[in-house]
Amino acid sequence: MSAEQDSVFVRNFALVIATLVGVTVLLIVIANSVFGDMDPERQALAEERAEQNLSPDFAVRLSGEPAPAIASADSGADEGGVTEVRSGEQVTQAVCIACHQGNFLNAPGIGDKAAWNERIGKGWETLTQNVADGYGNMPAQGGAASEEEIRAAIEWMVESETGLEVPES
Numbered sequence: 001m002s003a004e005q006d007s008v009f010v011r012n013f014a015l016v017i018a019t020l021v022g023v024t025v026l027l028i029v030i031a032n033s034v035f036g037d038m039d040p041e042r043q044a045l046a047e048e049r050a051e052q053n054l055s056p057d058f059a060v061r062l063s064g065e066p067a068p069a070i071a072s073a074d075s076g077a078d079e080g081g082v083t084e085v086r087s088g089e090q091v092t093q094a095v096c097i098a099c100h101q102g103n104f105l106n107a108p109g110i111g112d113k114a115a116w117n118e119r120i121g122k123g124w125e126t127l128t129q130n131v132a133d134g135y136g137n138m139p140a141q142g143g144a145a146s147e148e149e150i151r152a153a154i155e156w157m158v159e160s161e162t163g164l165e166v167p168e169s
């Protein structure tokens with residue numbers, strides 16, 4: 001490269017840098033004229049938002065105190081967090097259906113009146129216990145549903161769907 005080529009390069013390079021600096025300054029001027037004089041109402045709102053975001057509700061809990069209740073559709077569960085009990089149909093659809101829909105392992109089918117009629121005589125307590133602990137071909141379901149939910153599931157699967165009535169025991 002000759003010395004002349006060098007100086008041409010340096011000149012062009014300086015020109016490019018100068019242009020970029022010019023564009024930057026122009027952008028700063030434009031940005032300032034658009035956002036510079038933020039109206040006080042917006043300013044106040046922004047400050048309020050910032051304050052809300054920093055409020056203790058969103059702070060990290062180190063003390064183990066319970067989390068603030070989260071608003072849910074079912075606001076019945078407000079105190080001390082959310083404890084949701086599923087309905088009998090929900091439990092059946094989530095847990096029991098795997099076997100009780102298609103007579104898997106000879107499970108009595110949902111709404112199968114004849115099959116359930118032979119079993120309901122055992123009464124609520126035995127049936128609920130058998131489901132929770134496992135019975136014959138049915139593995140224990142206690143880990144998948146609470147006793148309350150199991151009872152609700154039996155209520156739905158047996159009583160609502162067949163019209164039978166399980167006696168209290």
Ligand code: HEC
Pocket residue numbers: 091092095096097098099100104105106107108119122126127128130131135136137138139141145150153154
């Ligand atoms: C892995 C398959 C499977 C799942 C999951 C399952 N069951 Fe069963 N269930 C069976 C089988 C098989 C039987 C028949 C057991 C037997 O008589 O040997 C049965 C029997 C029953 C009985 C009659 C028990 C008795 O004492 O005669 C009830 C009530 C019952 N199931 C309810 C439920 C409920 C409620 C759920 C869901 C929470 C559930 N089952 C989930 C397979 C299952």
